[in-house]
Amino acid sequence: xxxxxxxxxxxxxxxxxxxxxxxxxxxxxxxxxxxxxxxxxxxxxxxxxxxxxxxxxxxxxxxxxxxxxxxxxxxxxxxxxxxxxxxxxxxxxxxxxxxxxxxxxxxxxxxxxxxxxxxxxxxxxxxxxxxxxxxxxxxxxxxxxxxxxxxxxxxxxxxxxxxxxxxxxxxxxxxxxxxxxxxxxxxxxxxxxxxxxxxxxxxxxxxxxxxxxxxxxxxxxxxxxxxxxxxxxxxxxxxxxxxxxxxxxxxxxxxxxxxxxxxxxxxxxxxxxxxxxxxxxxxxxxxxxxxxxxxxxxxxxxxxxxxxxxxxxxxxxxxxxxxxxxxxxxxxxxxxxxxxxxxxxxxxxxxxxxxxxxxxxxxxxxxxxxxxxxxxxxxxxxxxxxxxxxxxxxxxxxxxxxxxxxxxxxxxxxxxxxxxxxxxxxxxxxxxxxxxxxxxxxxxxxxxxxxxxxxxxxxxxxxxxxxx
Amino acid sequence: xxxxxxxxxxxxxxxxxxxxxxxxxxxxxxxxxxxxxxxxxxxxxxxxxxxxxxxxxxxxxxxxxxxxxxxxxxxxxxxxxxxxxxxxxxxxxxxxxxxxxxxxxxxxxxxxxxxxxxxxxxxxxxxxxxxxxxxxxxxxxxxxxxxxxxxxxxxxxxxxxxxxxxxxxxxxxxxxxxxxxxxxxxxxxxxxxxxxxxxxxxxxxxxxxxxxxxxxxxxxxxxxxxxxxxxxxxxxxxxxxxxxxxxxxxxxxxxxxxxxxxxxxxxxxxxxxxxxxxxxxxxxxxxxxxxxxxxxxxxxxxxxxxxxxxxxxxxxxxxxxxxxxxxxxxxxxxxxxxxxxxxxxxxxxxxxxxxxxxxxxxxxxxxxxxxxxxxxxxxxxxxxxxxxxxxxxxxxxxxxxxxxxxxxxxxxxxxxxxxxxxxxxxxxxxxxxxxxxxxxxxxxxxxxxxxxxxxxxxxxxxxxxxxx
Numbered sequence: 001x002x003x004x005x006x007x008x009x010x011x012x013x014x015x016x017x018x019x020x021x022x023x024x025x026x027x028x029x030x031x032x033x034x035x036x037x038x039x040x041x042x043x044x045x046x047x048x049x050x051x052x053x054x055x056x057x058x059x060x061x062x063x064x065x066x067x068x069x070x071x072x073x074x075x076x077x078x079x080x081x082x083x084x085x086x087x088x089x090x091x092x093x094x095x096x097x098x099x100x101x102x103x104x105x106x107x108x109x110x111x112x113x114x115x116x117x118x119x120x121x122x123x124x125x126x127x128x129x130x131x132x133x134x135x136x137x138x139x140x141x142x143x144x145x146x147x148x149x150x151x152x153x154x155x156x157x158x159x160x161x162x163x164x165x166x167x168x169x170x171x172x173x174x175x176x177x178x179x180x181x182x183x184x185x186x187x188x189x190x191x192x193x194x195x196x197x198x199x200x201x202x203x204x205x206x207x208x209x210x211x212x213x214x215x216x217x218x219x220x221x222x223x224x225x226x227x228x229x230x231x232x233x234x235x236x237x238x239x240x241x242x243x244x245x246x247x248x249x250x251x252x253x254x255x256x257x258x259x260x261x262x263x264x265x266x267x268x269x270x271x272x273x274x275x276x277x278x279x280x281x282x283x284x285x286x287x288x289x290x291x292x293x294x295x296x297x298x299x300x301x302x303x304x305x306x307x308x309x310x311x312x313x314x315x316x317x318x319x320x321x322x323x324x325x326x327x328x329x330x331x332x333x334x335x336x337x338x339x340x341x342x343x344x345x346x347x348x349x350x351x352x353x354x355x356x357x358x359x360x361x362x363x364x365x366x367x368x369x370x371x372x373x374x375x376x377x378x379x380x381x382x383x384x385x386x387x388x389x390x391x392x393x394x395x396x397x398x399x400x401x402x403x404x405x406x407x408x409x410x411x412x413x414x415x416x417x418x419x420x421x422x423x424x425x426x427x428x429x430x431x432x433x434x435x436x437x438x439x440x441x442x443x444x445x446x447x448x449x450x451x452x453x454x455x456x457x458x459x460x461x462x463x464x465x466x467x468x
Numbered sequence: 469x470x471x472x473x474x475x476x477x478x479x480x481x482x483x484x485x486x487x488x489x490x491x492x493x494x495x496x497x498x499x500x501x502x503x504x505x506x507x508x509x510x511x512x513x514x515x516x517x518x519x520x521x522x523x524x525x526x527x528x529x530x531x532x533x534x535x536x537x538x539x540x541x542x543x544x545x546x547x548x549x550x551x552x553x554x555x556x557x558x559x560x561x562x563x564x565x566x567x568x569x570x571x572x573x574x575x576x577x578x579x580x581x582x583x584x585x586x587x588x589x590x591x592x593x594x595x596x597x598x599x600x601x602x603x604x605x606x607x608x609x610x611x612x613x614x615x616x617x618x619x620x621x622x623x624x625x626x627x628x629x630x631x632x633x634x635x636x637x638x639x640x641x642x643x644x645x646x647x648x649x650x651x652x653x654x655x656x657x658x659x660x661x662x663x664x665x666x667x668x669x670x671x672x673x674x675x676x677x678x679x680x681x682x683x684x685x686x687x688x689x690x691x692x693x694x695x696x697x698x699x700x701x702x703x704x705x706x707x708x709x710x711x712x713x714x715x716x717x718x719x720x721x722x723x724x725x726x727x728x729x730x731x732x733x734x735x736x737x738x739x740x741x742x743x744x745x746x747x748x749x750x751x752x753x754x755x756x757x758x759x760x761x762x763x764x765x766x767x768x769x770x771x772x773x774x775x776x777x778x779x780x781x782x783x784x785x786x787x788x789x790x791x792x793x794x795x796x797x798x799x800x801x802x803x804x805x806x807x808x809x810x811x812x813x814x815x816x817x818x819x820x821x822x823x824x825x826x827x828x829x830x831x832x833x834x835x836x837x838x839x840x841x842x843x844x845x846x847x848x849x850x851x852x853x854x855x856x857x858x859x860x861x862x863x864x865x866x867x868x869x870x871x872x873x874x875x876x877x878x879x880x881x882x883x884x885x886x887x888x889x890x891x892x893x894x895x896x897x898x899x900x901x902x903x904x905x906x907x908x909x910x911x912x913x914x915x916x917x918x919x920x921x922x923x924x925x926x927x928x929x930x931x932x933x934x935x936x
Contacts, residue, residue, distance in 0.1 A: 021707050021830030028835055051692065053711045061835045177678045187674050188656065188715065205673040206655050210645045224519065239489050242740065243521045245733035247656065247715055264732050265713035271736060272710065275743030276825060282751060283821025284814055291822070291831050295843050299850045302818050309814050310855065313807040314862065320803045327799045334795050334802030335788045338918075339781040341806065346752055346777050350770050353751025354759070357744060362489030363759050367496055367529045375763050382767045387778060394782065450806075 016054050023054075028061040035066045040073055048077065056085025059094070060292065068097035080106035084117045087290040095122060104133035107142075111184070112159040113266060116145035120155065144259075153237050154230035156270070157251040157260030160184040163193040164217060166200055171213030188248045191258055192217055199250050199258040201225060227252055228262050237262060238270040239362060278360055281438040282353065284309070309443050316341065316450035323458040326467040332399040333461055336408055339395075340457045343387060344415035344449030351376050351423025352445050356437050359427060373424050380420025381413075388412040407464050411457035415449060422448045484522050491522075496529040503534045508541055516545065524553025527562070528760065536565035548574035552585045555758040557765075563590060572601035575610075579652070580627040581734060584613035588623065612727075621705050622698035624738070625719040625728030628652040631661040632685055634668050639681030656716045659726055660685055667718050667726040669693060695720055696730050705730060706738040707830060746828055749906040750821065752777070777911050784809065784918035791926040794935040800867045801929055804876055807863075808925045811855060812883040812917030819844050819891025820913050824905050827895060841892050848888025849881075856880040875932050879925035883917060890916045 015024045027046075034042040047055060047070075059067050059082060071078045071094065083091050083106075095103060095118070107115045107130065119127055119142065127146070131139045141159050148154025162183055164173050173190070177183065190208065192200040201221030211220060226244060228237050228251045241249065241264060251260040277287035286301040320327070320337060327334050355372070358364035364372060388409035396405020422445045427437035430444075462468045483492045495514070502511040515523060515538075527535050527550060539546045539562065548571075551559050563571060563586070575583045575598065587595055587610065595614075599607050609627050616622025630651055632641050641658065645651065658676065660668040669689030679688060694712060696705050696719045709717065709732060719728040745755035754769040788795070788805065795802050823840070826832035832840060856877035864873020890913045895905035898912075930936045 017830075018833075019704070021704075021711065022833035023835060025834050049691075051712055053713075061833070174677060177674075178680055183678070186672070204654070205677060206645075209642060209673060209677060210651070212646055223517075236487070236489075242736050243489065244519055245521075247732060264715060264736070268710050268713075268732070268736060268739060271740055272743065272829075275740065275747065276829075279743065279747050279750060279825055280821060282747065284818045285821050289822065291826050291836065291840065295846050295850070298843065299847045302815075302847060303851050303854060305818070306811065306814050306851065306855065307858075310807075310811060310858065313810050317803050317807050320806070321800075324799045324803070327802050328796060331792045331796045331802070332789075334799070334805075335785050335792070337802075338788070338806045338809065339778075339785050342781050342784075342918075343774065343778060346774055347770075350752045350773070353748060353753050354757065357747055358759050361740075361744075362485075365486075365490035365529070366493050367491060368759070372759065375766065378763050379767045379770060382763075383771050383774065386771060387774065390775075390778065450810075 016050070017057070023057045023061045028058065031058060031070070032062060032066055035062070035070045035073065038069075038073060043070070043073055044077065047074070052079050052081040053085050055079060055082035059083075060086050060090055064090075064093055067094050071098065071102075076105070078106065080110055080118065081114050084114050087292040088121060088288075089290055089292045089294065091118065092121065095126070100126070100129040101133060104130045108134060108138060112141055112145055112260070113156055115142055116155055120146060120150070148230055151234050152230065153228045153232045153234055153251055153262055154260070156234060156266045157228075157230065157262050158184065159260045161191055161250070161258060161261045162187055163191045163197070163258055165195070166192050166216075166218040166221075168217045169213060170208060170211045170215045170217065170220070173208065173217055174213070187261075188263065189261075191250050191261070192221055193258050197258055198256045199227060199252050202250060229254070230259055234270050235274050238267045238274065241267040242271060274360070278356065278438045281436070282356065282442060284442065287439075309446075312443050312447040312450070315447060316454055319451050319454040320458065323454075323462065326458060326462050329467050330404075330461070330465065332395075332401065332404060333458060336395055336404075337454055337457050339391065340408060340411050340415055341450045341453035343391070343412065344419045344453040345446040347380065347383065347416050348419035348423040348445045348449045349442070351380070351420050352427055352437075352441050355424055355427040356441060359431050359437060364428075369428070376420045376424050377417070380417050384413040384416030387416065403465060404461070407461045408457060410460050410464075411453065414456040414460075415453045418452045419445075419449045484518070485525070491525045491529045496526065499526060499538070500530060500534055503530070503538050503541065506537075506541060511538070511541055512545070515542070520547050520549040521553050523547060523550035527551075528554050528558055532558075532561055535562050539566065539570075544573070546574065548578055548586065549582050552582050555760040556589060556756075557758055557760045557762065559586065560589065563594070568594070568597040569601060572598045576602060576606060580609055580613055580728070581624050583610055584623055588614060588618070616698055619702050620698065621696045621700045621702055621719055621730055622728070624702060624734045625696075625698065625730050626652065627728045629659055629718070629726060629729045630655055631659045631665070631726055633663065634660050634684075634686040634689075636685045637681060638676060638679045638683045638685065638688070641676065641685055642681070655729075656731065657729075659718050659729070660689055661726050665726055666724045667695060667720050670718060697722070698727055702738050703742050706735045706742065709735040710739060742828070746824065746906045749904070750824065750910060752910065755907075777914075780911050780915040780918070783915060784922055787919050787922040788926065791922075791930065794926060794930050797935050798872075798929070798933065800863075800869065800872060801926060804863055804872075805922055805925050807859065808876060808879050808883055809918045809921035811859070811880065812887045812921040813914040815848065815851065815884050816887035816891040816913045816917045817910070819848070819888050820895055820905075820909050823892055823895040824909060827899050827905060832896075837896070844888045844892050845885070848885050852881040852884030855884065871933060872929070875929045876925060878928050878932075879921065882924045883921045886920045887913075887917045 016027055017023055031046050034046060047058065062070065083094065107118060119130065131142065145155060145159065164176065189202050189204055191202055194200055203217060203220045204222060207220050226240060226246065226249055228249050230251050230253050247264045249262050250258055251262055253259050280287050280289060284305045289298060289301060391412050392405040392409030395408045396402040426445050427441045430437040430440055484495055485491055499514050502514060515526065530538065575586060587598065599610065613623060613627065632644065657670050657672055659670055662668055671685060671688045672690060675688050694708060694714060694717055696717050698719050698721050715732045717730050718726055719730055721727045748755050748757060752773045757766060757769060859880050860873040860877030863876045864870040894913050895909045898905040898908055
């Protein structure tokens with residue numbers, strides 16, 4: 001990607017980000033200097049025409065005491081939209097430092113979706129202080145957005161829409177768009193609504209542009225009428241956008257009245273966040289954890305996740321403890337037991353990962369569950385046999401005890417089949433019970449495979465090696 | 469989400485998907501019956517006006533022998549775009565069954581990005597057979613797309629664009645749009661190009677609509693001129709779209725000539741795929757694995773991943789084997805050693821997951837690497853101490869040996885600090901070396917924690933419990 005060549009009268013492009021999209025250190029340093037020296041001229045020159053995403057990235061890169069200072073220095077020139085582009089922890093810290101008056105003035109300039117995004121995490125008292133400084137009309141629009149439940153479309157919609165009556169012509173509509181000043185800054189579609197402001201249909205801008213002036217708007221309404229309910233879950237809305245390649249969709253309330261519009265830019269963030277949550281939760285990290293969270297918070301949330309896995313580890317250990325007599329007779333068992341358990345854990349994790357992603361993206365339905373289950377069981381059995389042969393052979397020769405090789409081979413097949421079973425069944429069962437499988441499957445599944453791995457290996461050893 | 473109420477002359481909406489977006493089994497069954505009976509009337513009624521995404525979902529839900537049969541039955545009414553919505557394995561199977569003539573006719577109707585997507589994975593001979601059946605003009609456009617490297621913007625761009633000269637007025641442009649038949653079906657922006665077809669700028673449709681007819685197009689060009697090079701990496705392009713909230717961007721070749729347009733719908737798929745790849749790779753699954761892949765392929769790719777982890781498991785086991793004498797003197801060591809190793813593995817996985825996601829989304833730069841490293845080390849130390857106290861106390865009482873509790877506590881602190889270190893350093897080092905950290909960090913990191921866990925626990929035990 002490049003920026004097109006600059007016209008001669010423009011400033012040369014500064015390197016703001018490197019090719020991986022990481023903020024440039026030199027640029028951050030220059031800004032930091034200008035903030036420290038309160039050098040407004042340099043600061044304006046550096047950040048005056050930055051895109052909100054770059055301004056947000058810059059804020060994150062600055063030290064925490066420099067951030068509110070930069071905002072105060074820029075005053076009315078600071079685009080509050082940038083605050084929607086930073087980590088929650090950074091935003092909260094900045095908002096704490098700014099006066100309610102400053103925040104109210106900044107928020108007033110924003111689209112409602114951005115304003116709601118900035119206000120929603122504040123505590124009630126701060127929120128009220130800021131809202132009280134807005135006009136009743138401004139306040140009521142924001143309050144409406146804030147009243148929708150967290151994670152619903154109503155929270156991310158833009159309340160400003162363009163709606164025309166169905167009986168207008170293309171010409172009337174174009175004249176209206178040309179003459180009306182107070183329209184949303186950017187729009188992809190116009191909506192058609194009846195006199196009660198009930199949603200009737202959508203007209204794409206390209207169709208509007210390609211149609212002659214006398215044609216009636218009602219003739220241009222799209223067949224494909226996908227509508228978002230204000231209380232729909234944002235992740236469901238995101239799937240709908242993704243599936244049907246939408247760039248915008250009308251948001252209606254329970255009585256069908258048009259209350260806003262969802263646009264693809266917000267949806268992209270929701271898709272990214274949903275995937276991000278899955279990755280983190282599978283890695284045993286809280287979905288809300290962000291890079292700028294303070295040590296205390298991170299340590300606590302990680303502790304919570306791991307405490308459960310510690311309990312699980314003690315459960316598996318107590319299975320091993322049941323076989324103390326056998327372990328003391330043949331130490332090779334102690335050396336090999338973790339191999340069986342860890343291979344079981346890896347196999348289960350593979351299956352579980354695929355199941356969780358397929359569930360999360362709506363690819364796993366009743367029509368292919370049986371097929372998926374069968375496939376995973378066969379894969380588990382095939383790889384169980386393959387790894388049994390390899391592990392058995394290596395172990396048998398290592399300890400000069402071929403019967404020990406047979407024992408570990410048998411335990412391996414049993415563990416890997418159980419691993420495949422657990423990897424499919426646990427996420428599906430949790431999903432059915434309405435629990436997010438990404439959060440809770442991991443510890444469950446590896447505890448099962450540890451227990452089965454230890455028990456089958458040491459149990460088979462007891463019998464075949466006559467250690468009982 | 470709901471579909472707006474049907475007008476009286478339309479068919480009532482069939483339940484095609486449930487609320488999670490999963491294809492409805494009853495609907496699939498109906499279609500399957502109609503295909504079996506070659507009942508074209510029912511089939512047309514059921515799938516005639518399906519969105520390409522639903523048609524794709526339906527194809528996946530059908531049995532493999534029914535898929536080509538459905539396509540043959542529908543003939544020219546089958547929308548080949550649906551083939552861009554199915555898993556690779558399903559698409560390959562279907563294309564194998566269809567005649568080159570059928571594919572050529574289907575592909576001819578598509579936008580270039582969709583046509584290239586369908587053709588790119590075919591082997592050269594099949595590709596040639598299909599391309600030979602197209603007109604020279606059609607062929608050359610597709611060949612151009614196919615000539616760009618895999619994973620580049622050129623492969624996913626739509627070659628059809630709308631470009632006007634800068635000296636045209638708004639009125640001329642609107643008239644051109646109204647009168648020209650052969651324009652892309654859907655567009656969000658129009659481009660401005662000079663007589664050499666070099667890209668000059670972008671005009672948003674909403675601005676065009678809101679401007680009076682005599683104004684010159686050159687006055688409407690956006691300041692924010694983000695341009696994609698045809699050989700740019702798709703993931704980089706996706707990050708740019710996401711960062712700057714784009715819905716479309718011009719694609720230019722090396723000499724700055726406009727060759728196509730990238731649109732947000734393709735970009736959303738790229739973002740989703742990139743996140744999906746991370747999830748799978750962290751779970752030890754090949755990024756290319758799909759739900760409809762055959763058993764043989766899945767078993768083999770999973771085997772490859774796990775074979776490496778088996779070698780790692782033997783390395784850790786050989787560390788335990790170094791302490792055989794100690795293990796046979798005190799079996800409790802064998803019972804507790806896996807706890808230390810697994811806690812180390814969990815801690816490292818947490819840190820590694822955060823590092824990999826931050827690297828993947830460009831959030832981890834030189835300006836915050838030190839901060840992140842410091843935070844993770846402190847978290848590792850804090851949680852190391854916390855888990856040391858818990859594990860030490862429980863273990864000491866369990867085996868009635870308080871010194872054993874001290875041993876495991878010390879080993880825990882050492883292992884968790886090393887885990888944090890490995891969790892940060894391994895992904896960063898792999899990333900620096902140009903290796904995707906999501907693919908290779910996991911086994912690396914857990915091998916380190918297993919080895920350190922076993923070695924520190926058994927080593928400290930040897931010294932403090934005088935087992936040497």
